[in-house]
Amino acid sequence: MSLEIVPDVRDGEHVIRDMLFPDIEAVSAIERRTFTLPWSPPIFSGQLARETGIALVCEIGGRVAAYLIADMFVDVWHLMNVAVDGPYRRRHAASGLIEAYFAITEMHGHRGHTLEVRVSNKSAIDLYRSFGFVSTGIRPGYYSDDHEDALIMWKDWEGETA
Numbered sequence: 001m002s003l004e005i006v007p008d009v010r011d012g013e014h015v016i017r018d019m020l021f022p023d024i025e026a027v028s029a030i031e032r033r034t035f036t037l038p039w040s041p042p043i044f045s046g047q048l049a050r051e052t053g054i055a056l057v058c059e060i061g062g063r064v065a066a067y068l069i070a071d072m073f074v075d076v077w078h079l080m081n082v083a084v085d086g087p088y089r090r091r092h093a094a095s096g097l098i099e100a101y102f103a104i105t106e107m108h109g110h111r112g113h114t115l116e117v118r119v120s121n122k123s124a125i126d127l128y129r130s131f132g133f134v135s136t137g138i139r140p141g142y143y144s145d146d147h148e149d150a151l152i153m154w155k156d157w158e159g160e161t162a
């Protein structure tokens with residue numbers, strides 16, 4: 001699935017566009033700075049190659065500052081990865097990416113959206129709640145490095161019928 005370049009309408013600072021293979025180096029560097037269990041570059045390449053996948057980057061000032069990866073499994077969208085490089089946080093990069101993701105996914109029927117997030121990750125949980133995700137359960141010990149629990153979040157499709 002792809003997205004034409006959509007300039008962020010709020011302040012003109014962000015450009016949200018499809019992630020391309022040449023972006024993987026910059027995206028992987030953010031990933032390594034951000035997560036204790038980072039995806040490797042081949043995982044990003046594999047996602048870019050998937051027909052059903054959505055992979056977006058947000059550029060700020062011409063630099064890749066944030067990204068989002070999602071994929072459809074059966075009839076549910078899985079929001080698999082969202083990260084914003086440290087200096088660019090709290091500037092609505094993640095919100096812009098999620099809005100673009102909804103603009104793409106809401107065009108076609110599906111059951112809803114799901115994701116997992118560390119139970120301690122209050123900023124991400126607040127972000128997802130602000131988009132209407134609700135907590136639906138816990139996956140105990142989900143993260144293999146420290147066995148932290150994952151919170152499962154869900155959002156219904158808001159279209160006609162799935």
Ligand SMILES: CC(C)(COP(=O)(O)OP(=O)(O)OC[C@H]1O[C@@H](n2cnc3c(N)ncnc32)[C@H](O)[C@@H]1OP(=O)(O)O)[C@@H](O)C(=O)NCCC(=O)NCCS
Nearest residue numbers: 082083084089090091092093094095117123124126127130
């Ligand atoms: C979580 C994360 C993606 C948020 O990205 P961001 O671009 O800073 O978020 P936004 O600026 O779009 O924030 C949107 C809303 O989310 C919530 N939010 C975001 N960061 C927050 C924080 N540190 N504390 C509290 N609320 C926060 C707020 O409601 C915020 O709205 P506001 O700024 O108007 O108050 C970013 O902090 C990040 O990359 N964290 C590390 C990676 C990660 O946790 N990814 C998610 C894994 S599931």
